[in-house]
Amino acid sequence: MTHPGTAASAGRIAAVPEKIPVTLNVNGKRVQLSVAPWTTLLDALRDHLDLTGTKKGCDHGQCGACTVLVGGRRINSCLTLAVMQEDGEITTIEGLARNGELHPLQQAFIDHDAFQCGYCTSGQICSAAGLIAEGRAKTADEIRELMSGNICRCGAYPNIVAAIQQAMERS
Amino acid sequence: MIPFQYSRASDVADAIKQSAADPSAKFIAGGTNLLDLIKYDVAAPTRLIDISRLPLRNVDETASGGVLIGALVPNTDLAYHPLIEARYPLLSRAILAGASQQLRNMASTGGNLVQRTRCFYFYDATTPCNKREPGSGCSAISGVNRINAILGTSESCIATHPSDMCVALAALEATVHVKGPAGTRSIAFADFHRLPNNTPQLDTNLEPDEIITAIELPAKGFAANYSYLKIRDRLSYAFALVSVAAALELDGDTIKEARLALGGVAHKPWRSSAAEATLLGKRADTAAFAQAADWLLHGAKGYGHNDFKIGLARRAIIRTLSQAARGTPQSISDKKIR
Secondary structure, three states: OOOOOOHHHHHOOOOOOOOOEEEEEOOOOOEEEEEEEEEEHHHHHHHHOOOOOOOOOOOOOOOOOEEEEEEEEEEEEEHHHHHHHHEEEEEOOOHEOOOOOOOOHHHHHOOOOOOOOOOOOOOOOOOHHHHHHOOOOOOHHHHHHHHHOOHHHOOOHHHHHHHHHHHHOOO | OHHHHHHEOHHHHHHHHHHHHHOOOOOOOOOOHHHHHOOOOOOOOEEEEEEEOOOOOOOEOOOOOOOOOOOOOHHHHOOHHHHHHHHHHHHHHHHHHHHHHHHHOOOOOOEEEEEEEOOOHHOOOOOOOOOOOOOOOOOOOOOOOOOOOOOOOOOOOOOOOOOOOHHHHHOOOOOEEEEEEOEEEEHHHHEEOOOOOOOOOOOOOOOOOOOOEEEEEEEOOOOEEEEEEEEEEEEEEEEOOOOEEEEEEOOOOOOEEEEEEEEEOOOOOOOOOOHOOOOOOOOOHHHHHHHHHHHOOOOOOOOOOOOOOHHHOOOOOOOOHHHHOOOOOOOOOOOOOO
């Protein structure tokens, strides 16, 4: 019988694999990286590309702080591997402003004071950009439902919904 | 995360070949569950075989009037597909009741079927768990079991299957198409997931090097009278304590056909032919629905913290059948249960 409470990897002898070359398109720039296969997209962005605007909250897909857009769709960057996103068009919070002008969502979050500590904000804004592109949410109830993957522990939700509504009206 | 090798499959045959060559490899598609399990040291594959680029992303009508869904169709795309929204709204609503939009954008149709339980003890590698380590014991039976099963349990395991999508697929009587070294085969949805018995480490009847290629829906979609009701500890982005998929075919007030499946209460989506049969020919009213609920919950057993699920499930079944009969399915964004 196996010993209770042993981790799945216990006793495993595995050769440490080589790093893998991967090409990512991040915020319109093509970048070549060499990463270990188990490097998440989140870790590649933060640790290899120094794009620390994308936050590591729970690292388990439960908080949404790591939300980025891939091909215009919002995903949790903590639950995908960098090597799986080869050639994907990735947009992070650093890529939303255009020609020195804030993205309408960034401006709306400031206008509505839609954050307190700010840790969830880049994920909230990237998620909201995905939400607006999807075009499925019209009412406040629908915004709340389709933004439920982004947790704000400061509880700025009413202001976040107001900010998204403003950006929606102007987009 | 622990180190692993990574390779891409060039086609389905190559994926099966790579898997057969390495028994400790796992397929990765959306990755939303598997990478999480690796981070928690619950899964430790030595290789991930990336199948996410295989051409299994179509949703097509079949000659028999049904729909064939490629295993790699993302959950969001399936929920919003015009054919699914129009003809199988029960499936669409069930998908949108699960996870978050970010996760649904990543998660695949096939992956949703083989996601693993969210039992706290399965995820906690420091505690005994027969599903994670056969023979080590079940921590949930005498532990914190608020989220655990009340039906089809065994002395080895009281875990639940966490999917919402699968509850609708069970009610709609979907078929799972799989491919392996021995060729292709089709598995009726009711036979795809297993009960724990004394082998809770096996969630499904899929063989280790088999791959899900498609899910097929039969022609009948119950688009007029259906509802999916999910009861959970918060209003969104939480697993079900109890969920109900109900689909009816009515002739006036009289029930001609009924489908009823429960989520969050067993190791697989829970159906009972006796519960569905008892509704046939009856007037669609609370008395008939209560009788069906009692049949469906026959033999239900609580383990302490989850005793409340039995009464909750009974009320949820009656309510969901009422919503289906009225043609007013549960709204996803308006959380009031009417």
